[in-house]
Amino acid sequence: IPARSRGALRVSAVAEAERTATSSSPAPTGDITNKLKYLFGKEAAETPKDAYHGTAWSVRERLIDSFDKTHEHWKKEDPKFIYYLSAEFLMGRSLTNTVYNLGLEGEYADALRQLGYDMEKVADAERDAALGNGGLGRLAACFLDSIATLDLPGWGYGIRYKYGMFKQVLKNGYQAEQPDIWLTSGNPWEIRRDGLRFEVGFGGRVERKKDGNKEVTVWTPSEKVWAQAYDNPIPGFSTPTTSNLRLWDAQPISEFDLGAFNAGDYDRAMLDRERAEAISAVLYPNDSTPEGKELRLKQQYFFVCASLQDVLSRFKATHGTKFELLPDKACFQLNDTHPTIAVAELMRLLVDVEGLDWDAAWTITTKCLNYTNHTVMPEALEKWPVKVMAKMLPRHMEIIEVINEGWTKWLGGHLKELKAEERAKRISAMSIIHENPWNKEEMLVNMAYLAVVGSSAVNGVAAIHSNIVKDEILNDFYQIFPSKFQNKTNGVTPRRWLAWCNPELASLITETLGSNEWINDTEKLSALRAHASDPTFQKKWAAVKHAKKEKLAALIKKIHGDSVNTNALFDIQIKRIHEYKRQYLNVLSIIWRYKQLKKMTPEQRKKAVPRVCLIGGKAASAYDMAKRIIRLVTAVGDVINKDPETKDLLSLYFLPDYNVTLAETIIPAAELSQHISTAGTEASGTSNMKFQMNGCLIIGTWDGANIEIAEETGVDNVFVFGVRADEINQLRKERKNFKTDPRWDEIMKDIEGGMFGDKDYFKPLVDSVNNMKVGNDWFLVANDFAAYLDAQEEVDKVYKDQSEWLRRSIMYTAGSGKFSSDRTIREYAEDIWHVKPSRPAA
Numbered sequence: 001i002p003a004r005s006r007g008a009l010r011v012s013a014v015a016e017a018e019r020t021a022t023s024s025s026p027a028p029t030g031d032i033t034n035k036l037k038y039l040f041g042k043e044a045a046e047t048p049k050d051a052y053h054g055t056a057w058s059v060r061e062r063l064i065d066s067f068d069k070t071h072e073h074w075k076k077e078d079p080k081f082i083y084y085l086s087a088e089f090l091m092g093r094s095l096t097n098t099v100y101n102l103g104l105e106g107e108y109a110d111a112l113r114q115l116g117y118d119m120e121k122v123a124d125a126e127r128d129a130a131l132g133n134g135g136l137g138r139l140a141a142c143f144l145d146s147i148a149t150l151d152l153p154g155w156g157y158g159i160r161y162k163y164g165m166f167k168q169v170l171k172n173g174y175q176a177e178q179p180d181i182w183l184t185s186g187n188p189w190e191i192r193r194d195g196l197r198f199e200v201g202f203g204g205r206v207e208r209k210k211d212g213n214k215e216v217t218v219w220t221p222s223e224k225v226w227a228q229a230y231d232n233p234i235p236g237f238s239t240p241t242t243s244n245l246r247l248w249d250a251q252p253i254s255e256f257d258l259g260a261f262n263a264g265d266y267d268r269a270m271l272d273r274e275r276a277e278a279i280s281a282v283l284y285p286n287d288s289t290p291e292g293k294e295l296r297l298k299q300q301y302f303f304v305c306a307s308l309q310d311v312l313s314r315f316k317a318t319h320g321t322k323f324e325l326l327p328d329k330a331c332f333q334l335n336d337t338h339p340t341i342a343v344a345e346l347m348r349l350l351v352d353v354e355g356l357d358w359d360a361a362w363t364i365t366t367k368c369l370n371y372t373n374h375t376v377m378p379e380a381l382e383k384w385p386v387k388v389m390a391k392m393l394p395r396h397m398e399i400i401e402v403i404n405e406g407w408t409k410w411l412g413g414h415l416k417e418l419k420a421e422e423r424a425k426r427i428s429a430m431s432i433i434h435e436n437p438w439n440k441e442e443m444l445v446n447m448a449y450l451a452v453v454g455s456s457a458v459n460g461v462a463a464i465h466s467n468i469v470k471d472e473i474l475n476d477f478y479q480i481f482p483s484k485f486q487n488k489t490n491g492v493t494p495r496r497w498l499a500w501c502n503p504e505l506a507s508l509i510t511e512t513l514g515s516n517e518w519i520n521d522t523e524k525l526s527a528l529r530a531h532a533s534d535p536t537f538q539k540k541w542a543a544v545k546h547a548k549k550e551k552l553a554a555l556i557k558k559i560h561g562d563s564v565n566t567n568a569l570f571d572i573q574i575k576r577i578h579e580y581k582r583q584y585l586n587v588l589s590i591i592w593r594y595k596q597l598k599k600m601t602p603e604q605r606k607k608a609v610p611r612v613c614l615i616g617g618k619a620a621s622a623y624d625m626a627k628r629i630i631r632l633v634t635a636v637g638d639v640i641n642k643d644p645e646t647k648d649l650l651s652l653y654f655l656p657d658y659n660v661t662l663a664e665t666i667i668p669a670a671e672l673s674q675h676i677s678t679a680g681t682e683a684s685g686t687s688n689m690k691f692q693m694n695g696c697l698i699i700g701t702w703d704g705a706n707i708e709i710a711e712e713t714g715v716d717n718v719f720v721f722g723v724r725a726d727e728i729n730q731l732r733k734e735r736k737n738f739k740t741d742p743r744w745d746e747i748m749k750d751i752e753g754g755m756f757g758d759k760d761y762f763k764p765l766v767d768s769v770n771n772m773k774v775g776n777d778w779f780l781v782a783n784d785f786a787a788y789l790d791a792q793e794e795v796d797k798v799y800k801d802q803s804e805w806l807r808r809s810i811m812y813t814a815g816s817g818k819f820s821s822d823r824t825i826r827e828y829a830e831d832i833w834h835v836k837p838s839r840p841a842a
């Protein structure tokens, strides 16, 4: 990070000097070497990894000071708190983000320089905290950054997975998964809270007992574990506030069975520990497909139970048993259905443990909880078999039954105007407990329905998605409670996703706008519009993009050993691999482009726009079709990249192990990014916002947040193509009469004929979009193919006019103000949480 950019990024040199002067912390150089000596037994930083460890443990202390001050302040003020309950937090790396957010970058960069290191190299030694799969988990991480930056009293709660998101490697072009062992060298960004732990039970029996003349319910679990708290301080930017992400680690109640050990039964001696630790061992590596595993339900209950006990115990310490005050002091956001068992758990804690009557507890519970839906994929709307729930959480199953009885009874009254038959149909359609449509023997608990009934507010994550939630997915409920339903369009933190990952562009923006206030007030970026057509500014803008492309090219060289043409258009699609996201469509168009280039004369080739196409993303380990798509990308790349005639004009690389850190290098370098899901399937998308902030043009469908991005950027600046969401149902019905494009037929024949090898392996892929008996092209790849090729042609045309391309690029950044997660969080705080900022003294 050049000194110039650092200067331009600073909040203000004076503020930083004041911070350093008032800080009791030792000078960083000495502190870094001290940490190395006393924590790692090293006399000096011999490697970047050593330098990382020394720096991180030193920065950690500054973070803890800020954390303590914030929490003392909040304890004194006792404001209402928001608790963000999420099974996933995709945090990425912490060092750079922490030093920048705390305004310590100058101090630590200087200290490292004195030790002979460069901050960027040192930061590279950190492993990603990858406790999430994709969009939903990364959104949670952005939200924490904004909650802290906006001084909102709030925490995240989740699971401290021992193994995070798997590491993806390519073996002969196929995805292979390796465990992500991220904690082996210790984690300087967490604090184990000794003694702060809660018991969590599973299984067992439920009994009614007499307590005086009152009947009480007693649940005696057959298995118990400790949930041990680990705090991960979350620094806000340009504020003294440091918030918290509290993660729970599962530990055995009894350390070790010495009796069994002495009797020679070593396996049994360790059994409890193993069983307990399994709960927080692995993040389920699924995006949009729930594993019907008991362990997953166990994980969900585990972190929800510990989090609610934790919040209630803090509440009681201040307010005793005045639980009617709870909704004024705490609210919980359920990040998708994963934490929905909170509805039943809060009822259990209030009724069984605290002795409240049912109705009072229900009023409190529904006031405290809110639910966000993140996907329309039906397979991801969790439903647990009643049998599984009753076995693992018998008391919760009873509570859900009582909730459902009350709910369906209330519904009967509410719908009394309807004819009996119609009423019964509606009630049955909205029952939280219902038959499995594919197996009439099995009853299911519908977690989304439970979340809606148990919450005050329900929201989708982009305007179109919130409408789909209202009009389709939860339409029955919307008709009953229209005012419960809201939209909260997603956002991303402009700190990590523009200022810190692209300091060169950030400096140029700061220089142009005259201050760096845009970092916390992204609406200010709109002033860049006035410069969009200025050739001098465009030149500077282009120079930054080119430098970032060089950096990405160096990474491609490191991974694949190839040098790519950095004057080519960098065309990128990075996201989880899924049929609905249609990486397949992208590859097909690359094949078509290749075939066209092959047919051209050398003269014609001179006029072609060169492209470097990059695709990255993980496929869920059990998602066979997604894995075939990855193989198709690598197979096509193998052919194209080796062709001396065209390789400077077209190359295709798969970037393995796509994660937060890789995104921080890829996004600033991108010129065109692809968001080409079948309309109506991508709830929002958030990488589209990151690309937009970094001045990357978008080719996309009229889907998710693409729509709002286009509105803010100017629809004419975006390459929009394809069928619209409201046409999808009809098109699916008419699919068998669809006449495919001749170019499509040609490519399909090429793949089937083995042009890229592996033809048997690709057969199911070809069938899935062509063979009515097999696949029916559910995601309408064939329908959008021709329109997509047209849009790609338009991309080439505009790219040839660099001044127009750069104008658009600047307009993207200028239009990205809306997509700061600060805006999103402000909306949640005002419309749903009713939580107000409370900033500690500096």
Ligand code: 8GP
Pocket: 133, 134, 135, 136, 137, 139, 286, 287, 288, 289, 336, 374, 375, 380, 461, 490, 682, 683, 684, 685, 686, 704
């Ligand atoms: C994602 C959506 O697919 C994406 O469009 C959206 O931007 C993001 O959430 C944040 O709102 N959904 C998920 O990541 C998701 O549903 N994951 C769970 C199934 C694991």
